[in-house]
Amino acid sequence: MITTTVRVAALVLATGIFAPAPAVAQNQHMEIIHHPNYDKSVFMPFVPAIKIKSGKILWLAGTTALPVYHDHPHKRDEIQQYMTNDLEAQTRRAMDGIKQTLDAAGASFKDVVHVFVLRARSRMGHRQSERSDQLLLRAI
Numbered sequence: 001m002i003t004t005t006v007r008v009a010a011l012v013l014a015t016g017i018f019a020p021a022p023a024v025a026q027n028q029h030m031e032i033i034h035h036p037n038y039d040k041s042v043f044m045p046f047v048p049a050i051k052i053k054s055g056k057i058l059w060l061a062g063t064t065a066l067p068v069y070h071d072h073p074h075k076r077d078e079i080q081q082y083m084t085n086d087l088e089a090q091t092r093r094a095m096d097g098i099k100q101t102l103d104a105a106g107a108s109f110k111d112v113v114h115v116f117v118l119r120a121r122s123r124m125g126h127r128q129s130e131r132s133d134q135l136l137l138r139a140i
Contacts (some may be wrong), residue, residue, distance in 0.1 A: 029054045033105045035068060042069045048101040058105050065090035068097045
């Protein structure tokens with residue numbers, strides 16, 4: 001009886017320790033940015049953005065065509081639904097996600113000073129790469 005109670009107590013304690021906790025800013029100069037429709041039931045190991053209050057800097061997390069709030073590890077049905085073989089649609093969805101994050105932080109594309117683009121498929125070819133750049137610039 002005592003051994004069972006100890007095991008159950010240890011399991012409850014371990015579950016509490018390893019349960020995902022909401023993100024907390026590292027110090028008083030940082031603010032975690034979430035969208036108004038933040039779904040707390042989705043497990044994400046990152047947040048959409050962190051705002052540096054003292055310098056008015058906003059760092060956005062990487063964005064893809066997947067919804068900003070999506071499960072990790074990724075779910076196959078989400079990948080198949082959002083990561084279609086359509087460059088324009090993927091670019092548009094990614095830019096919409098960035099816009100939602102900027103809106104949640106009280107910013108806009110006019111406030112963006114640097115964008116880093118990482119393409120997963122380098123074999124996309126020069127023509128598709130140029131098309132992707134045009135879509136990105138049009139969205140901004």
